Amino acid sequence: MERLERECEFDEYIAHELCRGYAAIEDLYGGDLTYLLSCFRPLSVAGFALPHQLRDWYWHKMAHFEQLAPTYVEPVRKYVGVLWGIPELLTQGFEKLLPKENRATTLTPDDIDAAATVILVASESGTSEEIEVGDGSCEDYKE
Amino acid sequence: MVKCFRHVSGAAQLFQSRTNATNLCSSLLGRHLFKWYSLIEDECCLLLSCRGALPQSWRQEDFRIRKVIATCEYSRVSKDRLQLWILDDVLQATLDIIPTMAYALSTISELNHTRGVKRAETIAHLESSLIYILDYVESLRNSPLCKPLIQTLEVGFPWKTRHSTCCPELPFPPLRFTYPPGGVVFICLQAIQLYVHVPHPLKHYGLTILGHPLPTNENRRDPNGETRTRM
Numbered sequence: 102m103e104r105l106e107r108e109c110e111f112d113e114y115i116a117h118e119l120c121r122g123y124a125a126i127e128d129l130y131g132g133d134l135t136y137l138l139s140c141f142r143p144l145s146v147a148g149f150a151l152p153h154q155l156r157d158w159y160w161h162k163m164a165h166f167e168q169l170a171p172t173y174v175e176p177v178r179k180y181v182g183v184l185w186g187i188p189e190l191l192t193q194g195f196e197k198l199l200p201k202e203n204r205a206t207t208l209t210p211d212d213i214d215a216a217a218t219v220i221l222v223a224s225e226s227g228t229s230e231e232i233e234v235g236d237g238s239c240e241d242y243k244e
Numbered sequence: 245m246v247k248c249f250r251h252v253s254g255a256a257q258l259f260q261s262r263t264n265a266t267n268l269c270s271s272l273l274g275r276h277l278f279k280w281y282s283l284i285e286d287e288c289c290l291l292l293s294c295r296g297a298l299p300q301s302w303r304q305e306d307f308r309i310r311k312v313i314a315t316c317e318y319s320r321v322s323k324d325r326l327q328l329w330i331l332d333d334v335l336q337a338t339l340d341i342i343p344t345m346a347y348a349l350s351t352i353s354e355l356n357h358t359r360g361v362k363r364a365e366t367i368a369h370l371e372s373s374l375i376y377i378l379d380y381v382e383s384l385r386n387s388p389l390c391k392p393l394i395q396t397l398e399v400g401f402p403w404k405t406r407h408s409t410c411c412p413e414l415p416f417p418p419l420r421f422t423y424p425p426g427g428v429v430f431i432c433l434q435a436i437q438l439y440v441h442v443p444h445p446l447k448h449y450g451l452t453i454l455g456h457p458l459p460t461n462e463n464r465r466d467p468n469g470e471t472r473t474r475m
Contacts, residue, residue, distance in 0.1 A: 112441050119434035121416050124405070125396070126427040128418070131406040140428055142287070143435035149442040154415050161411040176245075176291050 112150035119147045120155055123162070134169055141166050145177045149184065156185075164195040249288040249297075255281055256297035265305035278306055279336060286339060289346035293353050296343045303340045310336065331425055334390050338432045341380050345439060348373045377440050381433055393426030394433065 123144045130136040144162065151159055163181075167174045174195070182190035190198055259268065259281070268274040282303065289296050310333050318326060351370050358366055384390050399418045405411070421427045 112438060115434050115438045115441065117416060119431050119438065121419050122396075122421075122427055122431040122434060124414055124416070125419050125421055126424070126431070127407070128405050129420075129424050129427075140431055143428075143431040146435040146439050146442075150438060158412050158415050161407075165407075165410075 109150070113152045116147040116150045117152055117155065119143065120151075120159065123147075127162075138166075138170060138173070141170070141173060145174075145180075148177060148181045160195055167195050245288060245291050248284065249292060249294070252281070252285050252288055253297045256285075259298065259302075265302040266309070268302075269306040269309045275306065275310070278302070282336075282339060282342075286342040286346070290342065290349065293346075293349045295347055295350050300343050303343060307337060307340055327423060328425070330389050331393060331423075331429065334384070334387075334393055334429055335432065338381075338384060338429055338436070341377055341436060344373060344377055344380075345436065348377070348440075374440050378437065381437050381440075385433055390429065393423055394430040395422045395426075396420065396430070397422060 123140055126140055127137060147155075147159065148163075163174060163177060171194070178190050178194060182188050187198070263274075268278055281298075285296050285298065288294070314329075314333060318329070321329065348370055351366060351373070355363060355366060355370075385394065397420045399420050405414060405418075421430065
């Protein structure tokens with residue numbers, strides 16, 4: 102248990118430093134959205150282990166990215182929705198919802214399976230698509 | 245995303261039928277094309293928890309050729325251009341580990357469907373993959389080319405950001421990068437490290453990787469059978 106606690110603290114520390122790094126980049130290149138977009142994927146990983154006190158800040162950053170590239174943010178909405186226990190995030194997005202109190206859960210193998218079974222919910226325009234992913238081999242996706 | 249991966253697979257087949265890694269990465273245009281391809285493949289593989297469409301040997305060849313060119317050309321360019329060049333090479337080297345991450349991620353999904361000895365073997369293989377990734381990140385972070393790129397300076401409070409009106413105040417002490425474009429390498433390295441530490445499902449199986457000893461060998465053996473050399 103002690104080791105698990107230590108690992109959680111270590112994860113939070115990495116996420117904390119990642120956010121600090123992003124904030125420094127954002128402050129320098131805030132006007133260059135294309136540059137910030139290249140930082141989006143690394144920043145999205147911070148959502149896996151974000152300390153509670155950073156969640157409000159992080160939420161606002163995701164809301165900015167949502168305005169810029171909603172399609173990019175959709176997978177993050179799924180992961181954060183599962184990990185932070187906010188299922189409505191998937192349909193409503195960061196912009197419409199306000200950050201809620203921590204309801205973080207532990208990632209399980211089922212979560213990874215669920216994330217691999219990507220479901221694109223109906224967008225506001227009314228289109229929908231459901232996709233099943235197989236055994237992880239690229240052969241599954243060949244035409 | 246699946247449709248996107250179909251296009252990636254198609255591109256991978258074209259690469260393999262029309263050229264090879266050495267030819268492709270020998271020209272600047274080819275390296276840029278391969279970099280563009282790699283970014284999209286990485287995105288798809290991490291989001292779909294699946295394996296890449298091109299063999300990892302292509303990334304290793306790109307890495308090898310970049311090293312050869314760096315040896316000849318680094319000394320011939322101006323300081324400004326050199327830093328940008330190093331940044332490009334280090335960033336590509338950082339992202340070269342992503343196929344191994346995607347491989348590990350797809351293996352985690354397989355744990356749900358395996359039992360007994362097979363599962364124990366899969367977990368052992370996963371553990372070595374994750375430790376390999378952490379070693380790779382650590383050795384890159386400490387390499388002489390990467391260190392100056394990710395060097396940071398502490399900046400004191402109070403600090404007013406460009407987002408002071410639309411976002412909450414910074415919840416941490418602000419910092420600066422001594423070479424600002426290098427910040428993207430810093431956050432990529434942090435993200436990879438975090439991505440490897442976070443797979444809590446492995447903790448359900450009693451697997452912990454924190455504090456593992458770092459090997460001192462110059463060459464490291466990829467658990468998937470590939471060999472890499474430090475930058």
